[in-house]
Amino acid sequence: MGKLFGLSHLFMTVFLYCFANFIVVPAITDVTMTALCPGKDECSLAIYLTGAQQAITGLGSMIAMPLVGYFSDTYGRKVMLTLPMTLSIFPSVVLAYSRTKYFFYSYYVLSTLTAMASQGSVQFLALAYVADNVPESKRSAVFGIMSGIASSSFVFGNFSARFLSTAATFQVAAAMGMISLVYMRVLLPESMMNKSMCSKDAETECLLEKAPTKKWQLFKTLPSVNDTLCLLRTSPTFAKVAIVAFFTNVADVGLTASLMYYLKAQFHFNKNQFADIMIISGVAGSISQLILMPILTPLVGEEKMLSIGLFFNFSHMILYSIAWAPWVPYAATMISIVAIFAMPCLRSIASKQIGPNEQGKAQGYITGICSFANIVSPLAFSPLAALFLSNNAPFHFPGFSIMCSGLAAMIAFIQSIMIRAIPPVTTRATENSDTPEP
Numbered sequence: 001m002g003k004l005f006g007l008s009h010l011f012m013t014v015f016l017y018c019f020a021n022f023i024v025v026p027a028i029t030d031v032t033m034t035a036l037c038p039g040k041d042e043c044s045l046a047i048y049l050t051g052a053q054q055a056i057t058g059l060g061s062m063i064a065m066p067l068v069g070y071f072s073d074t075y076g077r078k079v080m081l082t083l084p085m086t087l088s089i090f091p092s093v094v095l096a097y098s099r100t101k102y103f104f105y106s107y108y109v110l111s112t113l114t115a116m117a118s119q120g121s122v123q124f125l126a127l128a129y130v131a132d133n134v135p136e137s138k139r140s141a142v143f144g145i146m147s148g149i150a151s152s153s154f155v156f157g158n159f160s161a162r163f164l165s166t167a168a169t170f171q172v173a174a175a176m177g178m179i180s181l182v183y184m185r186v187l188l189p190e191s192m193m194n195k196s197m198c199s200k201d202a203e204t205e206c207l208l209e210k211a212p213t214k215k216w217q218l219f220k221t222l223p224s225v226n227d228t229l230c231l232l233r234t235s236p237t238f239a240k241v242a243i244v245a246f247f248t249n250v251a252d253v254g255l256t257a258s259l260m261y262y263l264k265a266q267f268h269f270n271k272n273q274f275a276d277i278m279i280i281s282g283v284a285g286s287i288s289q290l291i292l293m294p295i296l297t298p299l300v301g302e303e304k305m306l307s308i309g310l311f312f313n314f315s316h317m318i319l320y321s322i323a324w325a326p327w328v329p330y331a332a333t334m335i336s337i338v339a340i341f342a343m344p345c346l347r348s349i350a351s352k353q354i355g356p357n358e359q360g361k362a363q364g365y366i367t368g369i370c371s372f373a374n375i376v377s378p379l380a381f382s383p384l385a386a387l388f389l390s391n392n393a394p395f396h397f398p399g400f401s402i403m404c405s406g407l408a409a410m411i412a413f414i415q416s417i418m419i420r421a422i423p424p425v426t427t428r429a430t431e432n433s434d435t436p437e438p
Contacts, residue, residue, distance in 0.1 A: 007133065007142070009188045014126050014146065015153045016180035017085055020173045022157030024092060026275040027169045029260040031095065035104035044386040047261050051382025053112050054253055058374025060116025065371055068121050069128070069364020077129045077191040077360070081184055084118030089177040096170035120370065123150070124347075124363035131351050131359040132191040140302050140348035141294040147344045148289030155282030162275040238353045238362075240419045241346055242369050247412035248310065248342060249373035250380075254405030255317055257378055258385035265389045266398050267326045277333050284337035293341060302345045303419050309341030310413035317406030321399030342416075349419065381405060 032050070037043035072080040091111035094103055126146060134142045161169050263269040263277075297305055316335035323329050347366065354362040384401035387393055397403070 007130065009183075010126060010129055011146070011149050013081075013180060013184040013188055014122070015149050016176055016183060017088070017122055018150045018153035019157045019160075020092070020176035020180055021088065022154045022278075023161050023164075023169055023176070024095075024173045026158055026161045026272075026278060027166050029264065029274060030270060031099050031104065031166065033264070035099065035101045043261070044390060047258065047382055047386040047389070049108065050261075051257055051378030051385075053108065053115075054257060054378040054382075055375045056112055057115040057119055058253075058371045058376075058378075061119050061371030061374065062368045064117050065121060065124070065367040066361065066364045069124065069360035069362070069367070072125055072128060072360035072364075073358060077125050077132070078184070078188055079190075080360075081122060081125050081188075082181070084121040085177070085181045085184060087114040087118045089174055089181070090114060092170050092173040092177060096167070096174045099166065099170075119374075120367045124367045125360070127347055127351070128359040128363050129191045131363075136352050139351055140297050140345060143344040143348045143351075144289045144293035144297065144341075147340070148286050148293070151282050151285030151289055151340065155279055155286060158275045158278040158282060162272060162279070235353045237419060238350055240415060241350045241353075242366065244306070244310070244412045244416050244419070245346055245350075245366050245369050246373050247408050247415065248313070248346070249370040250377045251313065251317065251405045251409035251412065253374050253377035254381035254408065255320070255402055257382055258389075258401045258405075259320065261385060261389060262320075262398060262402060263329060266323070267329075269326075277329060280330060280333045281336045284334055285340040288337045288340045289344065292337075293344065297345070302349055303416070305341045306345040306349070306419065307413060307416045309339055309343075309345065310409060310416050312336075313339035313342055314406050314409035314413055315339075317402055317409055321402035321406060323399065377405075377408075 029046075032046045033040065033043050036046050036049070068080055068083075091107050091114060094107040094110060097103065127143060130142050130146060131139060160172065164172060260269070260274055263273070267273075269277075293305070300308075312335050316332045316339055319332035319335070320329060323332070347363065350362055350366050351359060381401045381404060384404060388398055388400040393400075
């Protein structure tokens, strides 16, 4: 419990940062539609632009996130948190000033560029910070609490958006982004990383540091594709986690890319209905991660919790895709109380396969793999969503793209069943062990 109190400033930093990002989510669909297709409930251009943004962002993040993880292991978590938290403020400032067509395009370009260097980085750096300060036996529960904090901010953000005007929503987002940055810089202590932790007494081997040195590398001081491949070969469990992370993110990005446009076209939802659905999702996620997950994970095990979460993730996507009445999306959203188990368990399993001095690299690689899914998913699902929401659909099935996203979640579920509770590779106390540098 003392450790949780020690992490309180990290929890508050994540809460404030996520609040600033989540509060704009219910409004951005209406802003996009108004700027690009005023007066319409269906807009293929908006869907294609959203998909293109996700793909471009994924390409940049796939390259940037392993680098951010590497530098966080070298220079500290707090230093690397500063960059994404600063960049995320600027897009909200643009729409806080104006939401006309040309300001929207300015926002679109700016948010795409900043997301390439920052999307997902605050979350995985926070997880690396937790891994620095929490022992393996308690890590999954604290990862769940961290995810629950983000879900709570999701609730408060969407609840606030429900009662704010669109202009005020982006103004509050910009202000909260600045507050989160100042709070982090002033109050969050640097993570207690110890460069000598990769020793014979460490719980888990530092696999990358102990891997054979490559004879030739293009950038010898930076993480490379070879590092990632080496990690995947060295730890079969980590490799399975990477596959599950990829397909899970393919499914989630496919759902995110088309769900709001689908609900707007099918049931004429607006900002308020979007906010209501997100509040339900956030409340369910908060209850799940702050209360249920810390109780169930020690009893059931991370691997089973991961599979359970992925099965219900698949189920709620299928239910969205066949929604026949406006109340069905609300019912589907309730399933997230179980579906939300998946990602914290996945991150915790990955964390336990890696040494204490490589947590940033490991979480960065997982985020990079998820970013690769951000490239693949929009290319596959955005054209499907635009086609089946248009008047030229080959057959009437508006939720067809969401159904396909659910199938990707099913692949992740099947792969997760193959993950076994294999203990991490432990170090061997041998006389010829490398002596850590002072």
